[in-house]
Amino acid sequence: xxxxxxxxxxxxxxxxxxxxxxxxxxxxxxxxxxLVSVFSSRILFPNHTxxxxxxxxxxxxxxxxxxWLMKEIIVSNFHVLYLALFPGAMKHVQPSIVKFKLGLKSxxxxxxxxxxxxxxxxxxxxxxxxxxxxxxxxxxxxTESLEGDMEKRVARVFxxxxxxx
Amino acid sequence: xxxxIISITMIxxxxxFFLGAVAGIIRFPDFYTRMHAAGKGDTLSTVLVIGGIALxxxxxxxxxxxxxxxxLKLLAIIIFIFISSPTSTHILMKAGFDAGIxxxxxxxxxxxxxxxxx
Amino acid sequence: MSAFINLTGVILLIMMLPLIYRVxxxxxxxxxxxxxxxIGTKTTVVLLFIGSIYERLEMFVDFAxxxxxxxxxxxxxxxxxxxxxxxQENPGEAVSASIEEVQS
Numbered sequence: 001x002x003x004x005x006x007x008x009x010x011x012x013x014x015x016x017x018x019x020x021x022x023x024x025x026x027x028x029x030x031x032x033x034x035l036v037s038v039f040s041s042r043i044l045f046p047n048h049t050x051x052x053x054x055x056x057x058x059x060x061x062x063x064x065x066x067x068w069l070m071k072e073i074i075v076s077n078f079h080v081l082y083l084a085l086f087p088g089a090m091k092h093v094q095p096s097i098v099k100f101k102l103g104l105k106s107x108x109x110x111x112x113x114x115x116x117x118x119x120x121x122x123x124x125x126x127x128x129x130x131x132x133x134x135x136x137x138x139x140x141x142x143t144e145s146l147e148g149d150m151e152k153r154v155a156r157v158f159x160x161x162x163x164x165x
Numbered sequence: 166x167x168x169x170i171i172s173i174t175m176i177x178x179x180x181x182f183f184l185g186a187v188a189g190i191i192r193f194p195d196f197y198t199r200m201h202a203a204g205k206g207d208t209l210s211t212v213l214v215i216g217g218i219a220l221x222x223x224x225x226x227x228x229x230x231x232x233x234x235x236x237l238k239l240l241a242i243i244i245f246i247f248i249s250s251p252t253s254t255h256i257l258m259k260a261g262f263d264a265g266i267x268x269x270x271x272x273x274x275x276x277x278x279x280x281x282x283x
Numbered sequence: 284m285s286a287f288i289n290l291t292g293v294i295l296l297i298m299m300l301p302l303i304y305r306v307x308x309x310x311x312x313x314x315x316x317x318x319x320x321x322i323g324t325k326t327t328v329v330l331l332f333i334g335s336i337y338e339r340l341e342m343f344v345d346f347a348x349x350x351x352x353x354x355x356x357x358x359x360x361x362x363x364x365x366x367x368x369x370x371q372e373n374p375g376e377a378v379s380a381s382i383e384e385v386q387s
Contacts, residue, residue: 016237019341077209080202081185084192095198096270118204118251124197127259136197136258136268169284176291180298183325187301190321196314203317207324214291214328221284222340231341238344239331242351246324249355253320253362260362261313 001052002045006037009044054159061157068153069116076121083138097126098135103151109158116150172220179213182206195269196261204254211246215239285336292332295325316361323354 014029015021045055083089104110114125117135126134186206193199219239226232305318327347334343 013241016234016241019231019234073205073209076205077182077185080189080205081182084185084189084202090192090194093194093198095195095268097268114255115248115251118254119208122201124200124204124258125255126197126262136200138198138201173287180291180294183295183298186321187298190305190318191301196311196317199314200317203321207321211324211328215331218328218331218335218340222335225284235341235344238348242327242344242348245348245351245355246327249351250324253355253358256359256362257313257317257320260316260365261311263366264311264313266311266313 003037003041005052006041006044007033010036058158061159065153065157069119072116072120076119079121092139094139096137096140098137099132100135102128102131102133104155104158104160106158106160109154109160112157113151113154116154120150168220168224172217172224175213175217175220179210179217181210182213183210186210196266197258197268200254200258200261204251208247208250211250212243215243215246288332288335292329292336295329295332299325313362313365316358320354320358323350323357327351327354 010033117125122138124136186202189202219236223232223236302318306315309315327350330347334340
């Protein structure tokens with residue numbers, strides 16, 4: 001099942017990138033997609049045991065999260081613009097490094113959380129050390145807003161339950 | 166016509182955010198704060214400008230199949246940059262951290278002189 | 284519209300100059316890498332602009348995609364080199380200790 005899904009995805013990418021729809025190129029695409037999906041579908045979907053429905057549900061729940069993330073990215077860009085260009089805003093730059101415990105377990109959820117933290121206003125993730133996430137935050141105000149609900153949102157996307165809190 | 170206006174708006178706002186990122190790279194006091202400007206401004210400005218180019222290209226080629234194919238390739242570039250830019254920001258941050266660059270931290274205690282040198 | 288594309292490309296190139304200043308001056312090596320990475324990302328955009336000026340965007344799109352890939356791989360490789368080279372001395376621990384000292 002997952003092999004078929006990988007085949008469809010790689011065939012789609014082949015068609016987009018080659019742009020030629022004659023028989024020869026499509027045959028090449030089918031052969032290489034079959035090879036890729038047989039050998040390396042485990043790289044794209046490491047967990048073959050989970051059902052297809054949960055994957056579809058994850059993808060559906062990702063869409064509102066993505067819209068929220070876009071809004072946050074635009075806000076954070078205006079924040080950087082304000083700090084960099086507005087005269088006298090430089091005194092708001094008071095960096096600090098914050099550590100907080102991760103409740104998320106799976107690797108991909110942690111990846112999504114770290115990337116989202118990098119893209120949201122005033123915070124950049126530095127490293128994950130064991131179960132601790134280190135976040136560099138640019139001003140006092142953004143440090144306080146970090147403790148909010150981002151981890152809960154990521155957990156909702158992946159259908160995980162947070163262990164701490 | 167309306168599509169052209171949208172694409173011009175996207176390109177100009179992308180340039181505007183890129184200006185913010187460049188000013189941040191120049192003006193921010195230390196390495197870690199510069200990474201803030203690089204990671205955020207770079208991602209959004211690139212995505213906006215490439216999106217504007219894609220819209221403009223489709224409009225001028227009258228939404229033909231080949232033009233939509235090129236726009237899909239541009240979409241692939243956008244997705245790739247969207248994934249790779251925060252990741253490279255994070256990994257460069259980690260590299261700077263491991264290389265022993267000390268962050269400038271805010272003045273909340275007496276013995277902060279150790280973090281101010283460097 | 285083509286004048287607008289030309290102008291935007293020129294503005295992008297002009298805005299790369301401060302980044303080149305950061306590459307030349309940057310106090311640490313990682314600063315230079317960050318500025319180089321940003322220049323690379325913008326070069327992707329400039330390639331697309333060149334493509335639409337010469338009306339061969341369908342060809343330049345592939346160049347831009349390759350350039351973005353190479354840029355990402357380059358920054359990954361350089362930071363990997365940094366982490367390996369500095370792993371023997373391990374000053375990251377020293378930084379962690381100094382941060383904990385400041386924040387407590």
